[in-house]
Amino acid sequence: MERILFGDNQFFAVNHISDEKSRAQAIKFKDDHAIIRTLDYAIDAGINTFMCTTHDRISNICDFIRKNPARYEKFSIYPCMPYAHKYANAVTELGVVGALREYTPGNFFGSIFKGGVAYLAKDYLSIMELLVDAELKMFKGIRTPVIFLQNVITDLLLGLGMSDVLKAFHDYVIKKHNAEPGFITMNMPKLLTALNDAGIQNPIICASINKAGFRMSGGKEIYEETLRSKEVRVIAMQVLAGGSISAKEALEYVCSLPNIQSILFGASSQGNIQETASLIHHYDHALK
Amino acid sequence: MLKVALLGAGKMGISHLAILNAHPQVEVVGVCDTSKMTNEFLSKYGKFNCFTDHKVMINEVKPDAVVVAVPTKFHYTIIKDLLEKNIHVFAEKPFCLTADEGSELVKLAALKKLVNQVGYHNKFVGTFREMKKIVNSDALGDIYHFTGEAYGPVVVNKKQDTWRSDPSEGGGCLLDYASHVIDLINDILSPVAESKGSLLKSVYSKNVEDAVYSLLTLSSGVSGVLSVNWSDDTYRKMSTSVTVVGTKGKIISDANELKVYFKEKTPDSYSKGWNVKYVTDLTEEVDYYLRGEEYSAQMDYFARACLGKVPNSINTFESAWYTDRAISLIKKSSSL
Secondary structure: OOEEEEOHHHOOOOOOOOOOHHHHHHHHHHOOHHOOOOOHHHHHHHOOOEEEEOOOHHHHHHHHHHHHHOOOOOOEEEEEEOOHHHHHHHHHHHHHHHHHHHHHHOHHHHHHOOOOOOOOOOHHHHHHHHHHHHHHHHHHOOOOOOOOOOOHHHHHHHHOOOOHHHHHHHHHHHHHHHEEEEEEEEOHHHHHHHHHHHOOOOEEEEEOOOOOOOOOOHHHHHHHHHHHHOOOEEEEEOOOOOOOHHHHHHHHHHEEEOOEEEEEEOOOOHHHHHHHHHHHHHHHOOOO | OEEEHHHHHOOOHHHHHHHHHOOOOOOOOOOEEEOOHHHHHHHHHHHOEEEOOOHHHHHHHOOOEEOOOHHHHHHHHHHHHHOOOOOOOOOOOOOOHHHHHHHHHHHHHHHHHOEEEEOHHHOOOOHHHHHHHHOOOOOOOEEEHHHHHHHHOOOOOOOOHHHHOOOOOOOOHHHHHHHHHHHHHHHOOOOOEEEEEEEEEEEOOOOOOOOOEEEEEOOOOOOEEEEEEEEEOOOOOOEEEEEEEOOHHHHHHHHEEEEEEOOOOOOOOOOOOEEEEEEHHOOHHHHHHOOOHHHHHHHHHHHHHHOOOOOOOOOHHHHHHHHHHHHHHHHHHHHO
């Protein structure tokens, strides 16, 4: 994995501290070209990995990348699935069964759920596999070396004690898609223990890690201890804690931690992208 | 350990289940849902003890507390039965479909001295808690107006057909979205006492309202506006905000950001003019996070109240009853 990964929150009006900024972003990135221009700024700053949700609009971006192979020769995408609001809205609208029917291809769902009960318990995992395939369709022909499960699903399964399902996702991504599985979480120490117990060693985990301790469940100290003592490949996200600490202070902290393989950040302007990338390089060098 | 059972494993129920299951002082002793598929999945992969009949579950697993996350129309009968069996209750919002039903349950819970809480999670959001603190200090001077708003993309086309589109089951924007805003206004200012006039508009739904616009007067005499629309897809997800205007200042808060203007004197850590605080500065860390700190915080508060460690004073049945009452006042004023 590259040291710096570029995120997509800014493109889809995801802002953890301000609804106003979120609307401003929605306006700014109304056109797909604005997204592509910003991705190009990231490439110019030496960042060649884009970590993004499986939002419908990403499929347009994928089309553009496929049509311009020279420009995106070194470019990779780390898809993060599912785009949860799509399913949450579908569940609200159609119920759990209706939502599954909507998103599983063909009449597969109808055939295994006659009378509302799966014939085999294994069929639940088959549904998961079909959903993974469906979410990945848009990336056909683009390098996706790491495939992530979004935090809302990872953390839900973690809370429900369903490590077997996390393991099934892990195994399926390796077997079917020839990629490394990753897990996004707001509960890194707990998740790592659960994954280890399920037989997954040295997993890729993307978690909120920042000087403010924001969204570091159980406390910053447990996170720091986990980074020091456990075998895990970590991507730090929300390093700016939603903008509540200065970029310098925030990045110096993250760069000083052991075991952080990559830093994920998103920004809208060329200036901010370049500044963040050069600050990371600066602290990496200074703290070596 | 507190023995807790879940009734209703829908969208909110599953989320509560994960939070309860991760709580160190809670043992989940049973889950009840009418869907065989849900039960099969929960028992196979989550090792939960699942039931389809809640009475069978209660008799068998004997919980200390039950989380009720079934459609609102079943709340009254089920909660009454639980209270009579001396079981603490956490109920999803809204509380009941009529003010009379709710009033009976408020009295019964008090008589039985049982912990009672309703899932108005915004009360556990840092920005709204801070807003209440500021409003209750006299830094804003005489308060003369409020605006309560919520917008989001729940019903954005015409093909809906679930319990949310059925008014007799607790569907509709007033019971679902608007109840959150009303509950915040009741808590931050004072309970809604009168509705001067309301518009309940259907945008896409056939049988229920998708938007609520209302002029309200509170028991303190302060008046203001309620504006709620769940068919607004310019929002990515639900966005709730409250504005309070006084003679010496103004405060605007949503779940992420609090902006407050002081003309003269200010509380500690604020200065004259505009001040902005973010939820990141106002949020206490939780042990397990799913969808928002407030969901874990409210469940933790309920568990600790059942274990006698905190008073049962946030989101009580009584406070939720005031919200139910406001809902019926708004309904009544819209048909005049």
